């Protein structure tokens with residue numbers, strides 16, 4: 010079978026974008042989009058933000074049902090890819106309306122992530138927040154006044170905490186690391202957000218892990234007890250790489266791909282949250298959890314398949330998080346060793362051995378956009394240039 014038949018496993022942000030971009034790039038072959046979740050593909054970012062208090066599920070949908078017919082894309086919702094048979098070039102599927110087997114010329118793995126379940130007793134008493142169904146369950150819980158414990162002080166836990174607090178609930182956040190968002194932002198930015206959450210009335214318990222969860226709350230490793238009517242588990246994710254691993258593809262912090270986003274099998278690509286790829290700037294193998302990475306990966310793969318383009322992946326990473334009044338935007342990608350410099354109010358730069366690696370802004374969207382340009386330039390900016398940009 011040739012690559013005139015593309016199958017995409019996973020119908021989230023990146024999987025759908027791959028189908029869209031294939032048609033935009035003029036790909037005329039068959040496209041099948043296989044997704045485990047029911048319904049139409051939707052965007053996840055609002056699930057921890059505007060959707061919780063008052064959102065409409067229809068507004069999350071990325072493309073209407075008519076799109077799939079008009080672009081001749083076969084969409085199989087509620088269908089799980091259970092196995093990749095690389096010798097036969099076929100997938101084994103499970104789902105009420107799905108064929109048992111489906112052949113592919115090229116396979117795109119866009120299987121995303123699932124919530125990490127740390128070794129904490131009683132996690133069956135905690136809710137997660139990854140899917141629309143999770144968000145709907147949480148909305149129902151938020152309808153009546155609650156004491157809420159959030160395990161995990163990363164983006165999703167804090168976005169949820171900000172919404173819940175605004176709705177008048179009592180909220181306590183438990184974070185094992187000594188500061189918030191430790192994987193993603195500088196200490197200066199983390200401290201600014203910690204101040205904001207505390208001022209909003211949210212309790213922050215940093216540097217202490219949850220030891221166990223039960224129907225009445227969370228017991229901490231340091232012996233303290235947080236009483237709660239419900240508990241949100243937001244302690245990070247794991248890439249869905251088992252399908253690829255079982256098929257003998259290289260895995261390790263996700264499905265490993267090269268600069269063309271090809272796996273160790275030239276008939277299989279991987280993208281988005283499940284893919285571990287070489288960061289164009291540092292060469293480090295990284296795995297990003299962002300809409301930007303999923304969509305830019307999808308566009309590159311589509312161009313390669315439709316036009317034979319062989320440009321290496323070079324997109325600049327960027328991220329955002331909305332927590333109450335605070336709008337965080339990050340341009341670039343800083344490793345854990347990066348040092349930080351305050352540039353101006355709400356602007357922090359991070360530098361590594363190669364120079365400027367990332368710029369974090371809070372409520373400064375124009376500077377974020379300028380930082381993206383500076384970081385994408387041949388010779389990235391110095392601290393002085395950044396200070397001039399922030400002052401302009």
Ligand SMILES: Cc1cc2nc3c(=O)[nH]c(=O)nc-3n(C[C@H](O)[C@H](O)[C@H](O)COP(=O)(O)OP(=O)(O)OC[C@H]3O[C@@H](n4cnc5c(N)ncnc54)[C@H](O)[C@@H]3O)c2cc1C
Nearest residue numbers: 019021022023045053054090120121281282298299300303
């Ligand atoms: C609550 C929340 C808030 C977020 N907020 C932001 C934000 O503010 N900014 C930002 O940039 N990013 C945010 N993200 C992250 C962003 O949504 C992801 O990075 C993005 O969705 C990744 O796209 P993806 O296609 O790789 O994976 P996903 O969109 O997660 O899609 C993967 C899909 O694959 C399906 N799947 C898995 N295995 C199989 C299988 N074997 N067979 C068939 N289907 C399968 C899954 O069911 C899922 O539907 C947020 C995520 C969440 C959960």
